[in-house]
Amino acid sequence: MVHVSxxxxxxxxxxxxxxxxxxxxxxxxSLLLASAAIYITRRxxxxxxxxxxxxxxxxxWIFGIVKTQGGxxxxxxxxxxxxxxxxxxxxxxxxxxxxxxxxxxxxxxxGERVLVPFVRAAAADLNFxxxxxxxxxxxxxxxxxRTQGWLGYAKEVLTPEPRWLSPLMGPxxxxxxxxxxxxxxxxxxxxxxxxEVLLGVLLVIGPIFVFVVMGLELLFGAIQALVFALLxxxxxxxxxxxxxxxxxxxxxxxxxxxxxxxxxVPSGG
Amino acid sequence: xNLTPLxxxxxxxxxxIGPGIGLGIATSKAMxxxxxxxxxxxxxxxxxxxxxxxxxxVSIYALVVALILIFVA
Numbered sequence: 001m002v003h004v005s006x007x008x009x010x011x012x013x014x015x016x017x018x019x020x021x022x023x024x025x026x027x028x029x030s031l032l033l034a035s036a037a038i039y040i041t042r043r044x045x046x047x048x049x050x051x052x053x054x055x056x057x058x059x060x061w062i063f064g065i066v067k068t069q070g071g072x073x074x075x076x077x078x079x080x081x082x083x084x085x086x087x088x089x090x091x092x093x094x095x096x097x098x099x100x101x102x103x104x105x106x107x108x109x110x111g112e113r114v115l116v117p118f119v120r121a122a123a124a125d126l127n128f129x130x131x132x133x134x135x136x137x138x139x140x141x142x143x144x145x146r147t148q149g150w151l152g153y154a155k156e157v158l159t160p161e162p163r164w165l166s167p168l169m170g171p172x173x174x175x176x177x178x179x180x181x182x183x184x185x186x187x188x189x190x191x192x193x194x195x196e197v198l199l200g201v202l203l204v205i206g207p208i209f210v211f212v213v214m215g216l217e218l219l220f221g222a223i224q225a226l227v228f229a230l231l232x233x234x235x236x237x238x239x240x241x242x243x244x245x246x247x248x249x250x251x252x253x254x255x256x257x258x259x260x261x262x263x264x265v266p267s268g269g
Numbered sequence: 270x271n272l273t274p275l276x277x278x279x280x281x282x283x284x285x286i287g288p289g290i291g292l293g294i295a296t297s298k299a300m301x302x303x304x305x306x307x308x309x310x311x312x313x314x315x316x317x318x319x320x321x322x323x324x325x326x327v328s329i330y331a332l333v334v335a336l337i338l339i340f341v342a
Contacts (some may be wrong), residue, residue: 006340069315183326190329193336227322230315 002200003114006193008125011118020122021117025100029091029122058089062229069230071237073143080139081236084132085229092192092221095121096214101196123192123224126185133185136232144239145180152222153239180235184228191224277335284331291324 008022014089040055048056062085066078104117122128144153159166160173195217202209298318303310 003342006336065315068311186333187322187326187329188334190336194332223318227318230319231322234319 002197002204003112004115004197004200008120008127009116010082011116020125020127021104021120022128023120025095025119025125026091026122026128028119029087030093032094033087033090058086062086062226065230066233069237070233071240072080073147073236073240077143077233080135081229081233084136084232085225088132088188088225088228089222090126091122092225093218094219095124095192095196096217100130101200112114121192121196122189122195126189129185129188129192130181132134132188132228133181136235139232140235140239141177147240156239180231184231188224188228191220211216273338276337280338281328281331281335283332285328286326288328291327292321295320295324 008020010018010020011024012019013025036055040052043049044052059082063078063084066074066081070077071080100119100121101117102115103119104115106113107116108114141153144156147153148156157173157177158167158170195213199210201215202213295317299313302313
C-alpha cells in the first residue's frame with residue numbers, strides 16, 4: 001500500500017518557523033541554483049566550456065521566447081520570467097533524483113507505520129506553487145500599474161471593451177485576474193503531485209515501468225516550468241497592453257516594428 | 270458503504286474527457302498547420318503550449334477535486 005500525504009510533513013521547527021520536507025526541497029533547489037550561478041559566472045568565457053553551454057541552454061531558450069513574444073516590456077520582464085522558469089525547472093528535475101521522497105524516517109500515524117521523507121519534491125507542496133503564483137500575480141499587476149498608472153489599470157480591469165457590457169464584464173475580468181493565482185498554483189501542484197503519486201504506485205505494481213515514467217516526468221517537469229513562465233509572461237503582456245491595440249491575441253509580436261518578412265520569422269522555439 | 274473512492278474516480282475520469290478531446294483537437298490542428306507551413310513552428314509554439322496548458326488545467330481541477338474527496342472530505 002502506498003502512503004500518500006497531500007501536504008508536506010513537518011520535520012523540525014526553528015523558532016516560529018516549521019521546516020517541512022517540501023521547504024527543504026525548495027531550499028536545496030535554491031542552493032543548487034545559487035552555487036551553480038556563482039560557479040559558472042566566476043568562470044564565464046566568451047567561448048563557453050561544456051558545463052557553461054549546458055547551463056546557458058535553458059536560459060537561451062527562455063530568452064528567445066520572451067524576446068519574440070514578450071511585447072514591448074520584454075527586457076524588464078526577462079529576469080523575473082526566466083527566474084521563475086529556471087527555479088521550477090530545477091525543483092522539478094531535482095525531485096526525480098534518487099532519495100527525494102524515498103529516504104526518511106518511520107513514524108506512526110493513525111496506527112499505521114508511514115515513511116516521512118527528509119526531502120520532498122518542492123512543487124508537490126502547495127505552499128511553494130502558491131508562493132510562485134502570488135509572485136506572478138504581484139508582477140503582472142505591478143507591470144500593469146507601471147505602464148498605465150493606477151487609474152488606467154483599474155479602468156482597464158473594471159471596464160473592459162465593449163464599454164456597454166462593463167457592468168457584466170468588469171466583475172468577470174476581476175475574478176478571472178484573481179483566479180489566475182489559483183489556476184497557476186493548482187496546475188503546477190497537481191502535475192507534480194500526480195507525478196509523484198504515479199511513481200509511487202508504479203513502484204509497487206512493477207518497478208520496471210518506473211524508468212519509462214521517469215523519462216516522461218523529465219519532459220513534464222520541463223513543460224510545466226515552461227507553461228508557468230509563459231503564462232506569467234502572457235499575463236504581463238495582457239496587463240501592459242494599451243487600449244486600442246486590440247484584445248484578441250495573448251501575445252503581440254513585434255508591435256512597433258515593420259511587418260516581418262516571411263524569411264525573418266524566428267524559427268525554433 | 271463507502272462511496273468516496275467511487276466519487277473520486279468519477280470526478281477525475283469524467284473530468285478528463287473534455288480536456289482529452291480538447292488536447293487532441295488542438296494538437297492535430299497545430300500539426301496540420303506545421304505540416305502545411307513548417308516555418309510557422311516558431312510562431313505557433315508559444316500559443317500552442319499556452320492553449321494546451323489552459324485545456325489541461327481543467328483536468329487538473331478535476332484531479333484536485335478527486336484529491337480533496339479522498340484526503341479532505
